[in-house]
Amino acid sequence: MSRKLLKSGLIVSSMTLLSRLLGLLRDIVIAHLMGAGAAADLFFFANKIPNFLRRLFAEGAFAQAFVPVLTEYERTKSVDQIKTLIAAVSGTLGTIVTVITILGVLGSSVITALFGFGWFLEWWHGGEEAYKFELASLMLKITFPYLWFITFTALSGAILNTLGKFAVAAFTPVFLNIAIIGCALFVSPHLAQPEIGLAMGVLIGGMIQFLFQIPFLRKEKLLVKPTWNWKHPGVVKIRTLMIPALFGVSVSQINLLLDTLIASFLQTGSISWLYYSDRLLEFPLGLFGIAIATVILPSLSASHVSQENNHFAKTLDWGIRMVCFLGFPAMLGLIVLAEPMLRVLFMRGEFAMQDVSMASMSLWAYGSGLLSFMMVKVLAPGYYSRQDTRTPVKYGIIAMLSNMVLNIIFAIPYGYVGLAIATTISATLNACLLWFGLYRSGVYQVQKNSLSVLLRIVFSGLTMAAGLALFNPSLSEWAQFALFDAALKLFALITAAVIGYFMVLLLIGLRPHHFKVSADND
Template identity: 55%
Template sequence: MTREMAERLFRSTAIVSCMTFLSRILGFLRDIVIARMFGAGMGADVFFVAFKIPNFLRRLFAEGAFSQAFVPVLAEYRQRGERDLRELIHHTSGTLFTILFVITLIGVLASPLLIMLFAPGFISEPEKLDLASQMLAITFPYLLFISLTALSGSILNAFGKFAVPAFTPVFLNISLIAAAIWLAPILDEPVKALAWGVFIGGIVQLLFQLPFLLKIHIRPKPRWGWRHEGVQKILRLMLPGMFGVSVAQINLLLDTILASFLVTGSISWLYYSDRLVEFPLGVFGIALATVILPSLSRQHASDSVQSFSDTIDWALRWVLLIGVPAAIGLILLAEPLLVTLFQYGEFTRYDAHQSSLSLMAYGLGLLPFILIKVLAPGFFARQDTKTPVKIGIIAMAVNMVLNIILMIYLAHVGLALATALSAMLNAGLLYIGLRKRNVYQPAAGWLKFTAKLVLATTGMIAVLIWLTPQIGDWHEWSGRLRFQVLMGLIAASAISYFVLLHLLGIRVKSLIRPRQRDF
């Protein structure tokens, strides 16, 4: 990989990471507000189900399969000329809007049936089922708004404008926080305010991106274009990709379905632990995947085989460099994190402990989750959606079996552990697939790089274990003291890790500006 390319990819990844970091911080604030006001009781369980269904479909259709299929085709059409590019955008936006409008209408009308399908444990509790159905009817249109937002974001990303799409989710968090604080107190059923917050947040996110499309002289004029060559190609890539790229999300949804049969609070415990895993996954993993997909697509379109492999190699080194310590930090600091962020008001000490158990299990899957985000674009950029689908089917089948077995013995923790184990299998098979096709050939220096990484990580673990107070102290401290100690631990572990990396000879700058292959 050339120095210029590495610098460009790193700069773009840093921009997306910073914007995503801001969004995730607001997301934590949102969750803190929800935890304080609604705890882990019936209302919270119901909202998380009503939000998870359109959010799952959003990741499946919009940020998952659609983006992975649309960006490579967009890169291809950019080489054909401006006229063909605009026609593709017009027909794609019109077709996507029409299909999603119909799906949204069906979702709103069939909300009770969808709740029975996605949370069958609610059937035996009519009050839960009725409230969840009402809230899903409010939240389901979010799918339409956020999918069109994803279309706009994909276009901006393809033109190298990464900051705006990464910043956009901030508005959903602001909307939910505002709804919880100001709308909830005036409603007969306060938790319904959260559903309206989702609805409003979807609209605001879409409206925010439109002016930035105009700045790059893109004015989508939606037209029905089912028969358009580019739309057909996107659909051919998208349909199998809907499964392949979103296996992790399907597994998380299966966790919710099965958790609906467990004790009240199980869904919320899984939600809060998943949110903490989503922080490093979004700030780094998804940011990295967002940046490398357009680059890989251009390299494939121009037959730059070596550059394609070098880009994947560069991304994998960054995944290990950041993902390994992040996963270990989540596991070792699971309960302190949850106590510090959420144990206030209605969210009890017991809720924090139960959530920490599932967080440790999810933490085992953080590195595989990130690897999937980076390895899957290696297939999709080459317009190969069949291989990830086959791998996804295997991973999901294994997850289903593990869910049932582990849930019997470990309840909600077993569901989280099953998801982590199936993610490991998924990532491993994706890696093997790229190697077998000679799409990716590891550059020199991996053995030395890995050995040094293990030593630095071991040192960081020793520092964390030595400095972390007993959990009983965390429960007694004020929120401010908890936060100060937690930030101190994170800073100490990060400093020790990167100092050890430097002493062992791994120069982070060499990954930004590579001059040699041994790092």
């Protein structure tokens, strides 16, 4: 089973890597086009709202509720019953999301006033920057329908993942990045307001992602006609699980929206600096954390249905070990190399050295919580696979309330960096609560060799970070490098860090058998 999980994880990580690389290229293009000014703030705002709802209705709460139920049907029901479930879910969820999408387009000004309240006040009082509110409302009308397309994309992706077809869903986000890059290069330069071209790219990308997955569903003979069936037993179970999960699985997204709300009162560029640092955080988070969480959810759900409690615990433990193995050095590398990565990736066009310096501070804050963000992604399936969505909600409420308080505490003295600090602390609290809840209920027991493995990972990661810090030039030196020389230097540092990390692990006795689900030996 561990070999199958590793294979699935590699497939998802490989496809995610391609998507994240194109995502970085997209952000490089956007940084060159708009830098970290008002136009960038407005686009990131208009893009963030439908993406937040996407994680509520699509990739987040819905997937966590739908996959366990679909797995149960796959194991215990007939093919016709599975098709009926998919038709009922797609028709019921589709109708709800259609209504929300229409309301979102019509009420874009209200949504903008709610989450960009600082801009709304400026508009209300007729200030010089009143245009921000008006333009953000217009762009939100363009980006909001993305929610409709991506919801059905996530539905089909969840079906394919349950069948073990992970590559299709993992590859699909590539098309969104291609669409935004294409519009940035060929549409935005011809518009008086280039950010509108980027908003069009979001909408087009959503349409392409939706159309791409249809042939794969047809191949699996699961492309069915959606039907409204609110009282279908499977739909009842999914919505019962999904309602609390809407909050529990999306705590980090709600926290990010709170950050956006407060940042609208801060200096121009705050939203953009937070965005660029968050984008670098999302790269390893998606590559490792989300990929591992994606592949263990069907396995955990199957173990729960089969009542294989021991295998359930070992699978979850495998996910934790893998996240620490990959996430801990990534976290340290992100902190040490924050400035050179931002300089190499984004410092061109409208994105200046000052923006590198400002974004690096929020990246340090976000980066220190990378492992916590990953742990939340991996620990949450331990609840949702058992169709328990209520417990994470309690922990989510605690984490979100703590984030609200910490936002006020840290934003006053540290501005936008304080928002990142608060998000990191609340994510760490959420991860600790999720872990303790699983341990206390007896669902998760630490495997015999896990503590030894984790200690070796920590030692190797700290050794790697010390070496990086020793050979990393100062920001003033990075600023003097030509772009090609800076990129070559950064690549050399990252390569040396990866090699050094694995060499130290080998020297202190870590071997492949430590990452097998059934491994109990040291």
